[in-house]
């Protein structure tokens with residue numbers, strides 16, 4: 001899957017193209033060439049910031065390289081080694097890495113993040129709940145926000161890959177948790193299946209500031225922000241003194257460069273609010289701890305996994321576009337082949 005050209009606003013399926021070609025499945029012994037058959041692909045919002053043409057002119061920095069039109073898009077993928085010139089990887093090894101959005105990828109050792117040794121859980125969990133989405137939720141909530149039992153937590157994009165986990169971790173700690181999402185179906189999922197104390201559909205609310213007052217009479221201790229824009233402004237206006245705000249992502253701003261959040265800075269001063277952005281990759285030091293605790297929650301059924309799965313490379317463009325329309329419920333995964 002490639003982009004035809006860079007674009008500036010919301011992505012459309014017509015921005016993408018699927019190319020086919022002949023691919024040799026043999027490698028030179030002793031080379032660093034590894035051929036991977038891709039099994040499942042993670043679809044992530046940040047990728048749009050690599051596809052835009054305006055990012056450089058607006059001083060936005062991206063933590064990943066821009067995607068070149070016509071060249072295969074890369075991202076987090078799990079695959080199975082079919083041929084390897086590198087002695088560290090054998091045929092049939094399961095590997096997680098940065099591979100292309102394609103049926104097969106020719107990769108180097110440096111593209112592989114790790115081998116997946118244990119098959120205790122569904123493979124796709126290593127892209128979501130046990131991967132970078134899970135780590136974002138865990139590290140962003142526990143390490144940045146330093147939550148205490150009983151504190152009041154607000155999460156945006158709460159039914160999404162990261163958001164649903166933040167809410168569930170917060171409930172497991174004993175916090176009061178409210179989430180917002182873009183449909184009644186998502187709101188019902190949060191309240192009925194994931195144990196959120198309350199949830200609302202932000203698309204039905206006219207004044208987000210008073211909406212948040214309705215759910216947090218005494219203010220918000222922790223806001224986990226996935227969306228930025230007006231929701232961030234409203235959350236800041238409703239924070240308690242010494243509140244913490246983790247800026248995980250600002251998806252509402254990815255497709256509309258004119259909608260930057262502009263919170264009331266005096267509120268931040270007087271209420272001594274701590275706002276911090278982060279990348280999951282900053283927290284590899286807590287990965288072991290995160291992985292052990294989360295695996296345990298999964299084994300005991302304390303944490304629910306919400307995945308939204310499509311099949312085949314041809315489903316990638318609409319799956320990606322769907323992230324920005326709220327089509328996905330939970331972690332968006334593309335299955336390409338069975339293990």
Ligand code: NDP
Pocket residue numbers: 043044045046132133136157158159160161162163180181182183186226227247248249250251252253278279280281322323324325326327328329330331332
């Ligand atoms: P999600 O699974 O949450 O999918 C995106 C969701 O965002 C959509 O389903 C939609 O849900 C919501 N959304 C889309 N457009 C808007 C909009 N204009 N306003 C409000 N909500 C919108 O994706 P992820 O969990 O993977 O990512 C969530 C956020 O976390 C993103 O901002 C992402 O970039 C960021 N992120 C950051 C990481 C880090 O290391 N800092 C790592 C991973 C993700 P709805 O129906 O509710 O509108």
